[in-house]
Amino acid sequence: MSDLPLPELRADCGACSALCCVVLPFDADQGFGFDKEANTPCSHLCADFSCGIHARLVEEGFTGCTRYDCHGAGQRTTRLFAEVNWQAAPEHAEEIFRVFSTLQQLHGQQALLALALGRVAAAPLRERLLERQQQLEALCRQAERQEPVALDAVQTATRRLLQQLASEPAIIALRTFPAREP
Ligand code: SF4
Numbered sequence: 001m002s003d004l005p006l007p008e009l010r011a012d013c014g015a016c017s018a019l020c021c022v023v024l025p026f027d028a029d030q031g032f033g034f035d036k037e038a039n040t041p042c043s044h045l046c047a048d049f050s051c052g053i054h055a056r057l058v059e060e061g062f063t064g065c066t067r068y069d070c071h072g073a074g075q076r077t078t079r080l081f082a083e084v085n086w087q088a089a090p091e092h093a094e095e096i097f098r099v100f101s102t103l104q105q106l107h108g109q110q111a112l113l114a115l116a117l118g119r120v121a122a123a124p125l126r127e128r129l130l131e132r133q134q135q136l137e138a139l140c141r142q143a144e145r146q147e148p149v150a151l152d153a154v155q156t157a158t159r160r161l162l163q164q165l166a167s168e169p170a171i172i173a174l175r176t177f178p179a180r181e182p
Pocket residue numbers: 011012013014016017018019020021068069070071072073074075
């Protein structure tokens with residue numbers, strides 16, 4: 001098994017170019033205030049990548065924003081494209097958005113595996129989860145090189161692993177995937 005350093009799985013919005021506020025679609029029915037197409041900036045997003053209504057998101061009907069977590073994919077993508085950002089260099093926006101979109105799904109699965117690892121004590125099960133973490137990190141690096149990742153198959157494989165471990169009661173609650181697809 002390879003031993004790749006695993007990514008930070010907590011969002012650091014201060015180190016991000018507000019990618020979730022642009023790349024993800026909004027649906028008013030799901031707590032995002034209004035409907036918004038994918039890859040379109042939220043109308044409340046400021047030029048410095050801060051949120052113009054951050055202090056009153058709930059009152060404004062944006063509870064979805066308060067629940068969303070990119071699990072570190074935002075700052076990872078922003079760091080990868082440190083020389084450019086989607087706002088100042090719109091010619092790079094498509095590739096930046098594509099990488100973020102892939103990383104946020106892979107990081108979402110990484111976060112589930114980390115949760116599972118925190119609940120499973122048996123060594124053989126832990127080995128399988130650790131191996132899957134390494135596979136997902138290898139795919140993150142593939143995405144960073146802008147090589148295609150078969151996300152449906154990847155998600156199915158992670159879900160199957162968690163289902164196979166379903167006899168572990170602590171795992172049962174984790175068999176959902178929180179990442180939103182653009
Ligand atoms: S993409 Fe992640 S790090 Fe960036 S603003 Fe959204 S939640 Fe924060």
